[in-house]
Every structure is written in structure tokens, then in C-alpha cells.
Amino acid sequence: MRATIMYGTxxxxxxxxxxxxxxxxxDAIIRVVRACICGSDLWPYNDMPSSExxxxxxxxxxxxxxxxxxxxxxxKPGQVVVMPFAISDGTCEFCHEGxxxxxxxxxxxxxNGIPGAQAEAVRIPYADGTLYPLEVGExxxxxxxxxxxxxxxxxxxxxxxxxxxxxGHRVAVVGDGAVGLCGVIAAKRLGAEQIIIMGRRxxxxxxxxxxxxxxxxxxxxAAAVERVxxxxxxxxxxxxxxxxxTGDATLTAIEVARPGGAVGRVGVPHYEAIPAAQPSFYKNVxxxxxxxxxxxxxxxxxxxxxxGRIEPGRVFDRTVDLxxxxxxxxxxxxxxxxxxxxxx
Amino acid sequence: MRATIMYGTxxxxxxxxxxxxxxxxxDAIIRVVRACICGSDLWPYNDMPSSExxxxxxxxxxxxxxxxxxxxxxxKPGQVVVMPFAISDGTCEFCHEGxxxxxxxxxxxxxNGIPGAQAEAVRIPYADGTLYPLEVGExxxxxxxxxxxxxxxxxxxxxxxxxxxxxGHRVAVVGDGAVGLCGVIAAKRLGAEQIIIMGRRxxxxxxxxxxxxxxxxxxxxAAAVERVxxxxxxxxxxxxxxxxxTGDATLTAIEVARPGGAVGRVGVPHYEAIPAAQPSFYKNVxxxxxxxxxxxxxxxxxxxxxxGRIEPGRVFDRTVDLxxxxxxxxxxxxxxxxxxxxxx
Numbered sequence: 001m002r003a004t005i006m007y008g009t010x011x012x013x014x015x016x017x018x019x020x021x022x023x024x025x026x027d028a029i030i031r032v033v034r035a036c037i038c039g040s041d042l043w044p045y046n047d048m049p050s051s052e053x054x055x056x057x058x059x060x061x062x063x064x065x066x067x068x069x070x071x072x073x074x075x076k077p078g079q080v081v082v083m084p085f086a087i088s089d090g091t092c093e094f095c096h097e098g099x100x101x102x103x104x105x106x107x108x109x110x111x112n113g114i115p116g117a118q119a120e121a122v123r124i125p126y127a128d129g130t131l132y133p134l135e136v137g138e139x140x141x142x143x144x145x146x147x148x149x150x151x152x153x154x155x156x157x158x159x160x161x162x163x164x165x166x167x168g169h170r171v172a173v174v175g176d177g178a179v180g181l182c183g184v185i186a187a188k189r190l191g192a193e194q195i196i197i198m199g200r201r202x203x204x205x206x207x208x209x210x211x212x213x214x215x216x217x218x219x220x221x222a223a224a225v226e227r228v229x230x231x232x233x234x235x236x237x238x239x240x241x242x243x244x245x246t247g248d249a250t251l252t253a254i255e256v257a258r259p260g261g262a263v264g265r266v267g268v269p270h271y272e273a274i275p276a277a278q279p280s281f282y283k284n285v286x287x288x289x290x291x292x293x294x295x296x297x298x299x300x301x302x303x304x305x306x307x308g309r310i311e312p313g314r315v316f317d318r319t320v321d322l323x324x325x326x327x328x329x330x331x332x333x334x335x336x337x338x339x340x341x342x343x344x
Numbered sequence: 345m346r347a348t349i350m351y352g353t354x355x356x357x358x359x360x361x362x363x364x365x366x367x368x369x370x371d372a373i374i375r376v377v378r379a380c381i382c383g384s385d386l387w388p389y390n391d392m393p394s395s396e397x398x399x400x401x402x403x404x405x406x407x408x409x410x411x412x413x414x415x416x417x418x419x420k421p422g423q424v425v426v427m428p429f430a431i432s433d434g435t436c437e438f439c440h441e442g443x444x445x446x447x448x449x450x451x452x453x454x455x456n457g458i459p460g461a462q463a464e465a466v467r468i469p470y471a472d473g474t475l476y477p478l479e480v481g482e483x484x485x486x487x488x489x490x491x492x493x494x495x496x497x498x499x500x501x502x503x504x505x506x507x508x509x510x511x512g513h514r515v516a517v518v519g520d521g522a523v524g525l526c527g528v529i530a531a532k533r534l535g536a537e538q539i540i541i542m543g544r545r546x547x548x549x550x551x552x553x554x555x556x557x558x559x560x561x562x563x564x565x566a567a568a569v570e571r572v573x574x575x576x577x578x579x580x581x582x583x584x585x586x587x588x589x590t591g592d593a594t595l596t597a598i599e600v601a602r603p604g605g606a607v608g609r610v611g612v613p614h615y616e617a618i619p620a621a622q623p624s625f626y627k628n629v630x631x632x633x634x635x636x637x638x639x640x641x642x643x644x645x646x647x648x649x650x651x652g653r654i655e656p657g658r659v660f661d662r663t664v665d666l667x668x669x670x671x672x673x674x675x676x677x678x679x680x681x682x683x684x685x686x687x688x
Contacts, residue, residue: 093579094603094604097604099603099604099628101628102603102604102627102628162630235437250621259438259443259446260438260441260443260446262632265625268625269621269622269625271621272619272621272622273617273618273619273620273621274617274618274621274624274631275616275617276617277594277613277615277616277617277618278613278616280618280634281609281612281613281633281634281635282634282635283446283634284443284445284446284632284633284634284635284637285632285634286506286630286631286632286633287618287630287631287632288606288628288629288630288631288632289625289628289630290624290625290626290627290628290629291625291626291628293628
């Protein structure tokens with residue numbers, strides 16, 4: 001089959017690799033119906049050391065089950081499923097507590113040698129725990145939005161949950177990528193009254209407004225903080241969704257938070273320490289977040305997609321086949337595209 | 345009257361200063377019935393630059409109201425009151441939300457030029473909002489425990505609340521000072537099943553055990569983390585109360601937290617950035633805390649003191665008069681005393 005392999009910085013290739021097959025009795029094989037390129041894939045795209053073996057890429061997909069191991073009980077060939085980005089057994093204490101991204105058997109698909117989903121097919125360990133069955137056909141019009149349940153919509157929702165978005169809250173979303181846009185959708189869905197998108201790219205800002213953003217702050221650093229404080233009557237926001245992953249973005253997130261507020265970080269952190277330890281302390285601001293337990297959020301988010309109340313699939317502004325994946329990486333990296341869907 | 349003035353490192357003097365008087369109509373004057381020395385007073389005791397004017401010290405007290413301004417409505421001369429360490433107006437949005445330490449009129453008694461309570465008397469701004477009336481006489485046997493409502497018990501409770509202590513939780517308390525000990529009391533009160541005190545001084549550890557600690561970890565750094573993980577079946581604790589305020593203690597706090605856990609920091613931070621931004625992210629550990637809204641916690645904690653269910657006054661192991669205050673600082677700094685009560 002064909003799959004996407006990254007060999008180093010800006011070096012993404014489509015190659016022939018062996019077809020996946022059942023290894024453990026708890027495995028399933030899915031044919032990839034839709035996959036996509038993630039903002040977090042751009043980190044290695046820009047800093048991966050050259051590798052001879054490469055890394056098979058892609059951690060978001062909708063799949064069609066084609067084969068299951070002998071211990072798989074909830075899935076059958078022909079089933080359409082969401083593939084969350086994290087492998088989880090569905091039975092450990094963390095899975096039971098709603099944190100499958102801390103599963104004792106966790107693994108991140110398309111990372112650390114685990115084969116990825118920007119491919120024709122992929123092997124899924126702990127298939128019963130990992131995959132989420134859908135009641136749709138593989139050409140359903142909702143595919144783009146359903147695909148976001150594998151990562152970005154669940155991740156934006158996680159930021160909003162950790163940032164304790166409540167009805168009536170003032171919210172800031174740091175970052176106008178696909179996760180930031182899903183964060184806007186999540187904040188609106190949870191009842192936020194004011195949603196300030198902090199970003200500067202006109203296409204994304206326009207989409208953010210359509211998704212529910214009430215205000216836009218395009219400044220950066222101190223000027224951005226000043227603007228948010230001004231927009232919020234002088235105290236900042238209750239909830240901040242940090243959807244970038246840099247130290248600067250995290251600093252901004254803490255600085256725009258209101259006393260007693262909360263920051264939900266979902267941008268993969270490319271910093272060693274959380275800045276502003278004293279300002280966050282004196283304001284009693286809580287900083288939380290991490291890899292979103294998207295598998296656990298599907299029950300809550302799916303009905304809103306199916307019934308048309310949210311449309312996170314709008315973050316996709318380009319669709320490519322597998323041959324188009326390398327240029328998809330380039331387009332997202334050049335900010336030509338918000339998020340690229342892959343139809344293998 | 346006589347008051348405690350700090351002029352620099354290890355330079356604490358008892359001096360004659362003008363009696364406090366009503367300045368604003370919302371002020372009250374209290375005669376100090378009991379005050380105490382705080383672990384946080386030891387920070388300036390060890391690093392205050394030499395000052396000609398000095399800082400009047402002390403932010404914890406039980407007082408007897410002796411005079412009130414014309415706008416004070418809830419207090420009368422003769423009333424015994426708890427003086428929380430923060431001035432709060434009781435009417436702003438933050439006070440209404442239960443965060444008086446973010447009051448729009450906040451000030452910290454005995455800090456930044458505001459006169460302190462290790463003195464015969466003190467002026468209290470926004471007396472209606474700041475002071476909490478008690479139904480006891482000034483020689484009540486509960487005085488030591490009631491005095492802890494002005495800071496340490498409320499602060500230990502805040503750490504526990506922010507760290508989301510729940511019935512059945514495993515908890516670690518980093519630091520065996522008075523706040524750490526109150527953190528143990530708070531964790532037990534909130535139903536923790538396992539309470540690991542991380543400290544090494546035998547007198548404090550013994551008291552921690554009497555207050556509810558189930559385990560003791562006296563190692564430091566990586567060895568301490570390993571020991572906590574071992575004691576908790578391999579995953580760490582749900583809730584960590586950080587009661588020290590150093591970067592090392594905060595690192596340990598994050599490292600002993602279980603995935604999905606929370607750290608409540610109440611040690612005044614002497615570090616610029618919160619360490620381990622990536623481990624805390626990958627574990628989905630939340631870090632929160634700050635100056636405890638102790639005024640808002642009194643309603644909840646007072647009945648447990650009055651009815652004898654908790655006895656946080658046990659953290660006091662020495663009582664001095666005002667003349668004894670300088671040696672009280674020395675004794676706490678030399679770890680001869682856990683916490684010194686002052687009876688002016």
C-alpha cells in the first residue's frame with residue numbers, strides 16, 4: 001500500500017510499504033476513508049532531524065474496518081469508525097476516568113515509530129478501545145466534520161473544558177489555526193458570551209467570526225494583552241484557550257487571563273517552562289491541558305455534528321489525494337491552507 | 345504603640361510608632377489579640393535589602409475592634425474578629441465570586457508599606473469586607489485555631505481545593521511547614537484516602553501524622569518522586585499541595601502528580617517559570633493556586649474549628665510577646681519552631 005513517510009525537514013514522500021496486518025488479537029485494520037494533516041505535523045516538518053528509516057505520518061482519520069483480530073468484540077468489517085489520535089485500551093483506570101490519552105497502553109498514531117494514517121490503511125491496536133463506530137456511510141456529507149472528532153474538534157473542546165468555559169464567560173482563543181477555530185466553536189457551544197480570537201490571518205479571522213468569535217485581536221505581545229484587557233472591561237477573560245504551543249503564546253494566554261481564570265493549553269509545547277509563574281500565582285490563574293482525550297469527548301460532540309449545530313469540518317479548505325500530501329504540508333506550512341484533508 | 349519593623353535581612357526590631365487612627369470612613373481599628381509569624385515572613389527575613397524606613401510586619405491576627413469609621417456597618421467596638429491577610433472591599437465582582445485576594449481594592453497587610461499586625465493595633469481598610477466577626481471572647485481556648493483562619497488554615501485549604509482533593513483521592517503535600525500541616529488537615533477534611541507528607545523534620549512529621557498524614561516521604565528530588573510513585577501503586581497522586589514556593593518543590597509537585605491530576609500552589613513563588621512544561625502537558629496535569637481567598641473560606645472552616653473537628657492551632661509551638669518577636673523570627677528561621685504565636 002502507499003503511505004506518507006517523513007524523512008526530515010521539509011522531506012515528505014509517498015512510498016510503497018507493506019500492507020498492515022493483524023499482529024495482536026486486539027488489532028483491527030482500517031482502510032483510510034479520510035485523513036488529514038495536523039498543525040502539529042508541521043513541528044517535525046520544520047525541525048525533524050534527517051532519518052534513514054523515516055516516520056510514517058498522520059494521526060487523524062475516518063476509516064472503514066477491513067479486518068479484526070480474534071479478540072475484537074465491538075467492531076466488524078464494514079464498520080465506519082473515527083480513529084482518535086491516541087491508542088487506548090478502553091479498560092484501564094485512566095480510560096474509565098475519561099482520560100484515554102493517559103491509558104496505560106497509550107500510543108500516538110503516526111509518532112515514535114507507530115505507523116500513521118496518511119496512508120491507504122493502518123493497523124489499530126486495542127481496536128475496541130481506540131476506535132469509535134459511526135452510523136454513517138463512507139461518503140456521508142458530514143465526513144469533514146466527523147473527521148475533526150479524531151483530533152482538532154476534540155482538542156479545541158478540551159482547551160475549552162480545561163479553561164472552564166461556562167455560559168456567560170469571556171473567552172480568548174490564542175491561535176487561529178484549525179484547533180483555535182475549533183476552540184471558538186467549542187467556546188460558543190459551551191455558552192461563552194464573548195469570544196476573542198487572537199490571530200491575524202484574514203481568511204482564518206473571517207472563519208473564526210462565522211464560527212462565533214465576537215472580537216478579533218491581531219496585535220501581538222503587550223499590545224495584544226492591552227487590547228484584550230480593554231475589550232473585557234479591564235480585567236481580562238475568564239478562560240483562555242492556548243492553541244499554539246510556544247512560550248510566547250503561553251505568556252500571552254496567562255497575561256490576558258482574569259484573576260481566578262484558567263488557561264487550557266492544547267498547543268504541543270515547544271517550551272521547557274511555563275512563563276510568568278508569579279503573575280499567574282498572584283492572579284490565581286490555573287494552567288492546565290495536554291493531549292486531548294478526544295475519544296472520550298465523541299459521545300458529547302457527535303450529536304451536535306450529526307444534528308448540524310456545529311460544523312467543525314469548515315476548517316478544511318483543501319482536499320488532496322495521497323500524491324498531494326507533500327504539497328499539502330507545504331501549503332499548510334506556508335499558511336496557504338488552514339487544514340488539508342486527505343482522501344487516499 | 346509598639347510594632348514590629350523589619351529593616352533588612354535578619355534585622356527585626358520592636359519600635360514605638362504612632363497609634364493607628366481612622367483615615368477613611370470605611371476603616372476600623374483593631375487591638376491585636378493574637379498575631380503570628382508566617383513562613384512567608386521568612387522570605388524577606390532572609391533577603392530584604394536594607395531599608396531606612398523599614399516594613400511594618402505581620403499579616404495574620406485576631407483582633408478586638410476598638411474604633412470604626414462612619415461608614416462601617418457590620419462591626420462595633422468590642423467585636424472580636426479574624427483579620428485575613430488581604431484587604432478586600434466585600435462588594436466588588438471578585439469578592440462576590442469568592443476571590444477577595446483579587447479584590448479591586450486589595451492590599452496585603454504588612455506588605456508594600458501597609459502597616460502590619462505584629463503590633464499592638466492596626467488600621468483595617470474596608471473593615472466590613474475585610475474583617476470576619478467571631479462569636480467568642482478574646483481569651484477563648486480556640487484562639488490558636490481561630491488565628492489560623494487569617495492565613496495558614498485557609499491557605500492549606502486553598503491548596504487542597506485547587507488541587508481538587510476529593511473523597512478517596514491520593515494526595516501529596518510538599519512541605520512540612522505550618523501551611524503544609526494545614527494542607528494535611530484540609531486534605532483529610534475533604535476526604536482524602538492517602539495523604540503523603542513530603543518533609544524531613546521529625547517534629548513536623550510527627551504532627552503531620554497526628555493531623556492525618558498516612559505516609560511520609562523524606563527523600564528529595566528524583567528519589568522522592570520515585571518513592572511517591574511506589575507508594576501510590578505506580579501512577580502518583582491525584583492532588584498535590586505545593587506549600588514551599590521554590591522551583592524545586594514545584595518540579596517535585598508536578599512530577600508526583602498522576603495523569604489528570606492537579607497541583608495547588610500556595611507557597612509564595614520564588615521562581616520565574618513553572619518547570620516541567622512538557623511533562624505536565626503530557627500528563628494533563630493542572631497547575632493552579634495563588635494567594636488564598638481565606639476570607640471566603642471562613643464560613644466553611646469555622647464550624648469545624650468551633651465544633652472541634654479540626655485543630656489547626658496545633659501548628660503553633662511557641663508563644664511570645666512583642667519583645668519576643670525578633671527571636672521568634674530567628675527560631676522559625678532556624679527551624680527550632682514550626683510557627684510562633686504573638687500575644688502583644
